[in-house]
Structure formats: structure tokens, C-alpha cells
Amino acid sequence: MVSTMVSNNISVDCVIFGFDFERLNVLLVDRTLLDADGRVIFTDRTLTGNHVFVDETLDAAAHRIPADLTGLDNIYLEQFRTFGSPDRIRRPNDQLWLRSCGRDPERRVVTVGYVALLARRDIRLIWKGRNVKWYPVDEVGDLAFDHNQILAEALKYIRNKLINEPSVGFELLPPKFTLTQLQTVYEVILGVRLDKRNFRKKTARMSYLIPLDEKQTGVAHKPAQLYSFDKELYETSRKDFNSFFI
Amino acid sequence: MVSTMVSNNISVDCVIFGFDFERLNVLLVDRTLLDADGRVIFTDRTLTGNHVFVDETLDAAAHRIPADLTGLDNIYLEQFRTFGSPDRIRRPNDQLWLRSCGRDPERRVVTVGYVALLARRDIRLIWKGRNVKWYPVDEVGDLAFDHNQILAEALKYIRNKLINEPSVGFELLPPKFTLTQLQTVYEVILGVRLDKRNFRKKTARMSYLIPLDEKQTGVAHKPAQLYSFDKELYETSRKDFNSFFI
DNA sequence: GCAAAAGTGTTCGGAGTACACCCATGT
DNA sequence: ACATGGGTGTACTCCGAACACTTTTGC
Numbered sequence: 001m002v003s004t005m006v007s008n009n010i011s012v013d014c015v016i017f018g019f020d021f022e023r024l025n026v027l028l029v030d031r032t033l034l035d036a037d038g039r040v041i042f043t044d045r046t047l048t049g050n051h052v053f054v055d056e057t058l059d060a061a062a063h064r065i066p067a068d069l070t071g072l073d074n075i076y077l078e079q080f081r082t083f084g085s086p087d088r089i090r091r092p093n094d095q096l097w098l099r100s101c102g103r104d105p106e107r108r109v110v111t112v113g114y115v116a117l118l119a120r121r122d123i124r125l126i127w128k129g130r131n132v133k134w135y136p137v138d139e140v141g142d143l144a145f146d147h148n149q150i151l152a153e154a155l156k157y158i159r160n161k162l163i164n165e166p167s168v169g170f171e172l173l174p175p176k177f178t179l180t181q182l183q184t185v186y187e188v189i190l191g192v193r194l195d196k197r198n199f200r201k202k203t204a205r206m207s208y209l210i211p212l213d214e215k216q217t218g219v220a221h222k223p224a225q226l227y228s229f230d231k232e233l234y235e236t237s238r239k240d241f242n243s244f245f246i
Numbered sequence: 247m248v249s250t251m252v253s254n255n256i257s258v259d260c261v262i263f264g265f266d267f268e269r270l271n272v273l274l275v276d277r278t279l280l281d282a283d284g285r286v287i288f289t290d291r292t293l294t295g296n297h298v299f300v301d302e303t304l305d306a307a308a309h310r311i312p313a314d315l316t317g318l319d320n321i322y323l324e325q326f327r328t329f330g331s332p333d334r335i336r337r338p339n340d341q342l343w344l345r346s347c348g349r350d351p352e353r354r355v356v357t358v359g360y361v362a363l364l365a366r367r368d369i370r371l372i373w374k375g376r377n378v379k380w381y382p383v384d385e386v387g388d389l390a391f392d393h394n395q396i397l398a399e400a401l402k403y404i405r406n407k408l409i410n411e412p413s414v415g416f417e418l419l420p421p422k423f424t425l426t427q428l429q430t431v432y433e434v435i436l437g438v439r440l441d442k443r444n445f446r447k448k449t450a451r452m453s454y455l456i457p458l459d460e461k462q463t464g465v466a467h468k469p470a471q472l473y474s475f476d477k478e479l480y481e482t483s484r485k486d487f488n489s490f491f492i
Numbered sequence: 493g494c495a496a497a498a499g500t501g502t503t504c505g506g507a508g509t510a511c512a513c514c515c516a517t518g519t
Numbered sequence: 520a521c522a523t524g525g526g527t528g529t530a531c532t533c534c535g536a537a538c539a540c541t542t543t544t545g546c
Contacts, residue, residue, distance in 0.1 A: 007255060007354070007356075009253060009255070009256070010255070010256070010330070010356055052330070054332070054353075054354060055332050055354070056332070057330065057331045057332065058328065058330040058331075058356070079327065079328065081325065082304065082325065082328040082358050084256070084298070084303065084304040084358070085303045085304075086300070086301050086302070086303065107300075108253070108300060108301075110253075110256055110304070110356070110358075112328050112330070112356075164410070178498085179498090179499095180497075180498075195535095195536075195537075195538085196498090196499085196500095197499085197500070197501080197537095197538085197539095198535070198536065198537085200499080200500080201501095201534085201535090202534090202535090205534095216498095216544095218545085219496085219497080219544075219545075220495075220496060220497085220544070220545040220546065221495075221496040221497040221498070221543075221544055221545075222496080222497060222498045222499075222542060222543035222544050223497095223498080223543075223544065224497080224498055224499090225498085225499090424525085425525090425526095426524075426525075441509075441510075441511085442525090442526085442527095443510095443511085443512095443526090443527070443528080444508070444509065444510085446526080446527085447507085447508090448507090448508090451507090462517095462525095464518085465517075465518080465523085465524080465525095466517065466518040466519065466522075466523060466524085467515095467516070467517055467518075467522080467523040467524040467525070468515060468516035468517055468523085468524065468525045468526075469516075469517065469524095469525080470524080470525055470526085471525085471526090493546105494545105494546090495544105495545090495546085496543100496544090496545090497542100497543095497544095498541100498542075498543075498544095499540105499541085499542075499543095500539105500540090500541085500542100501538105501539105502537105502538090503536100503537090503538095504535100504536085504537090505534105505535090505536090506533105506534090506535085506536105507532100507533085507534080507535095508531100508532085508533080508534095509530100509531085509532085509533100510529100510530090510531090511528105511529090511530100512527105512528105513526105513527090513528105514525100514526085514527085515524105515525075515526075515527100516523100516524100516525080516526100517522105517523085517524095517525100518521105518522090518523090519520105519521090519522090519523105
């Protein structure tokens with residue numbers, strides 16, 4: 001019984017990033033408000049979110065989002081910031097929407113923001129009949145509530161994370177990948193161009209990057225060496241670490 | 247009227263760090279539970295925390311904590327993580343405490359964690375008659391609820407922050423400080439020993455460190471040059487920044 | 493054979509690290 | 520005079536930045 005009760009003024013929102021070797025994308029849910037005659041009052045998009053059961057940790061509530069969407073259970077997921085301004089539900093469209101859902105449009109909902117990273121291999125997206133799609137992060141338009149702000153913070157967070165915790169890059173890649181694909185992760189997320197030779201000098205120093213006895217196939221150019229990421233080696237090789245300050 | 251209503255299942259906790267040129271300290275509040283005869287059932291300490299008014303931002307609620315304590319208004323304050331496990335209120339002492347306050351011991355309270363940094367110059371601590379004291383961060387003992395965990399996360403956060411955002415170091419120092427004092431901030435917070443000459447080579451590159459026409463007085467050794475921190479210069483000089491990854 | 497991306501080395505400057513002695517002041 | 524912390528320079532190594540051509544495959 002208790003386990004189906006939710007905390008009404010707390011939610012989790014999940015900024016789910018995916019990478020298609022060209023752009024960084026985010027999963028958004030269509031939101032359309034219809035009037036009594038079925039005419040569209042407005043339509044926009046929201047981040048993927050969830051309520052929180054009263055006897056559930058925040059992490060568990062957030063985890064259900066990518067799990068429900070993909071059926072996968074070992075998704076990279078991390079809390080990055082909490083949003084609780086009373087104004088976050090005050091815009092006219094959001095007020096109409098809350099009223100139409102039977103929710104109190106005056107009551108502030110605090111939402112805990114999570115980032116999830118998804119390698120976009122062969123994933124099927126299924127989410128309770130609602131329309132969920134990938135959007136390039138720079139083409140999301142106006143989102144519901146304060147979701148543009150949440151997305152912006154998530155981007156900052158993940159950029160920073162990628163710089164000083166390189167393991168997150170591999171969350172966006174398939175288990176076997178080329179060095180060019182890895183370089184593209186950095187270029188796309190950080191929004192920079194990197195020099196191929198300098199990049200490879202760095203990767204050569206990453207002992208946790210394992211070259212496989214395998215090459216790309218079916219490409220109309222010299223096939224690239226494939227690599228895999230050794231998470232255990234990564235963790236041990238970064239034990240003693242001392243990059244100080246500027 | 248509305249402005250005095252609080253959100254009952256949301257709070258903010260503030261890990262207030264202070265630096266006394268020797269150790270990193272944290273502000274804790276005594277908590278003592280008495281039985282009907284006035285005998286002590288238990289005594290321990292908590293972080294400084296606050297309720298959140300329903301029409302108040304989380305930042306504002308957190309800001310009231312150091313402001314009430316010190317009367318100062320321009321304190322460094324930053325949200326670092328939210329804690330919402332249902333278990334965080336489940337320990338026996340905490341259950342007794344909640345009951346004695348007339349609060350529901352079953353109801354999970356989500357708390358948003360903030361870090362504040364206080365230069366410990368001439369600050370008077372006043373907080374509504376409760377006993378608030380500085381404790382060295384490695385001598386806090388068992389704290390209430392999950393406050394040991396919150397403190398540990400706050401420490402991680404501030405260490406990381408100090409490394410890649412040197413401006414936070416100056417929040418712990420008076421407006422005029424010596425290079426040795428600055429070095430001590432790094433040594434104490436990061437828990438390392440640094441070489442004086444190498445440290446000074448780094449500070450020499452910090453254009454936002456302004457040498458003053460002033461020296462230490464009243465010390466029984468060669469008086470040190472005093473410096474101040476130019477926040478504006480800091481921000482402009484760090485616009486284009488490219489410390490990548492490993 | 494040609495289009496496409498893979499793969500490879502050198503030079504330079506700047507920053508990290510290790511390390512030891514003299515200086516200015518108060519007592 | 521002495522105790523105390525302030526202040527300084529060199530040698531070495533490693534890393535980041537800039538930069539252009541050959542190789543291997545599919546078509």
C-alpha cells in the first residue's frame with residue numbers, strides 16, 4: 001500500500017542524453033493540451049520525469065525513467081542539481097496544463113535533476129504510449145516549466161564531467177568503438193575541434209583503452225582499429241591522482 | 247500569510263565551512279533530547295538547517311542560514327546535492343527526536359544540501375539561542391540523521407571546486423592575506439603538502455592576485471607581503487579556458 | 493583510380509617537480 | 520643572538536599545441 005503513495009511536491013526529472021556519432025541529443029516527451037472540443041490549445045515538449053514513491057530513494061525514482069524507456073538496467077545516471085523555484089510552474093501554459101491534470105497550480109514542486117547517458121545502438125523507446133523522441137540539444141525549442149534551464153545545467157554538468165572524468169565518454173559509445181568516434185564525443189559535447197594526432201597521443205596514454213583484434217567492416221575507406229574500455233583498469237589507474245589548480 | 251507556510255517534507259541543510267589558518271572547521275548545532283524529568287536521553291550535533299517557505303526559492307531558504315548566524319549577507323553559498331533516502335530519518339535517536347518535536351517520524355524529508363564558506367575573522371555567531379560551534383571537520387563524531395554523509399559529500403564537493411575554481415579559496419581568507427595563508431588553504435582542504443617555491447610560481451601567474459603596498463605587522467619574523475583578490479579580473483581572465491581531459 | 497577516413501612524428505614553449513639557502517623582524 | 524617564517528632560482532621532464540602526408544579500403 002505504502003509503496004504506491006507518492007510525494008506530491010517532489011519529482012525527479014531526467015535529462016537523457018544520447019549520441020549518434022554526429023550530435024548530442026536529448027530525449028523529450030510531447031505535451032499537447034486539448035480543449036473540450038479536441039482542439040489544440042498548445043503543444044510543446046518536456047523532459048522525461050517521474051514522481052517519487054514515499055518509501056523510495058530519489059536515485060531509484062530517477063532510475064525508473066531510463067529503465068522504463070529502454071528496458072535496460074545498467075544505465076549511467078547521476079544527480080546533478082535540484083530545482084525548486086516557486087516560479088518554475090508559473091508560466092500560463094504550465095498553469096493550464098496543471099489544472100487540466102487536476103494538479104494544484106499553486107503548489108510548488110521541487111524537482112531533482114538527473115543526467116542519464118545512453119549509447120544509442122539498437123534501443124527501442126517505449127514509454128507508456130506517450131510520444132518520446134530524440135532532439136539535438138541545440139534544437140529543442142521552448143520546453144515546459146523550467147526544463148530549458150534544467151537542460152542547460154545538465155549540459156554544463158556533463159561537459160565538466162567529461163573533462164575531469166573521462167569514463168563518462170564511453171557511456172555514449174557502443175562497447176567497441178574507434179578512436180575517431182571517441183574524439184567525436186569530445187568534439188560534440190565540448191563544442192570544439194581537436195587535433196587528431198594530439199588526441200591520439202593522449203589516448204595512447206590511457207592504459208584502460210584496450211585495442212581489440214578487430215577492425216571496422218563495411219566502410220568505404222581504411223577500416224579503423226576497434227577499442228574497448230576497461231572500467232576496472234580505469235578505476236585502479238586513477239587512484240593516485242593529483243591534478244591541482246590553476 | 248502564505249509566506250509563513252512551510253513545505254513540510256522539504257528542507258535545506260547548510261554545511262558552513264570556516265578556516266582558522268590551521269584547520270578546516272564546520273559549524274554544528276547541539277541537539278540534546280531530554281526526558282520528562284529533564285534527564286539527557288542523548289546528545290549529539292546536527293548541521294545547520296532550515297525549513298523552506300512555500301513561496302521561497304531553495305537558494306533563499308539556504309541563504310537565511312548563514313545570514314541569521316552572522317548578520318552578513320554576501321556569503322559564498324552553493325547547492326551541491328540533494329539527499330532523500332527514506333532511511334535518513336530511521337535511526338532510533340532520530341526517531342525519538344522527531345516524535346519529541348511533534349513531527350511525523352514516518353515521513354521522509356528531502357533535504358537540499360548547500361555549502362557555505364565563511365572567513366572566520368571577527369564573526370559573532372548568534373542563532374536563536376541554540377548552541378552553535380565550530381568543529382574541525384575530522385572531529386565531528388556521530389551527527390544526526392545522515393549529516394555525516396552530507397558533510398562528507400560537501401567536503402568532496404569543495405575539494406573538487408577548489409581545484410578547478412580557485413576563487414573559492416579566497417572566500418575562506420580575509421580581504422588581505424599572505425601567500426602562505428593561501429597555500430595553507432590548499433594544504434588543509436586538499437590534505438596535501440605543497441612546495442613553497444612551486445606554489446609561488448603558480449600564484450605569480452594568477453593575474454588576479456593583487457600585491458598590496460602593505461606588509462604583515464606584529465609578527466616575530468620577516469613580515470609577509472599582503473595580497474588581495476580581484477574578483478572581476480579573475481572572471482575576465484578565465485573567459486577562454488581550455489583545460490581538457492586526461 | 494578515386495573518394496574517404498585511418499594512421500603517423502617533430503618541434504616548441506609552458507608547466508609541474510624536486511630541491512636549499514639567505515633575509516627581515518620581534519624578543 | 521636567535522628563533523621564526525618570508526622569500527628566491529635552476530635543471531629536468533612531461534604535456535599541450537601546431538602542423539601534412541601516406542595507407543587502406545569500397546566502389
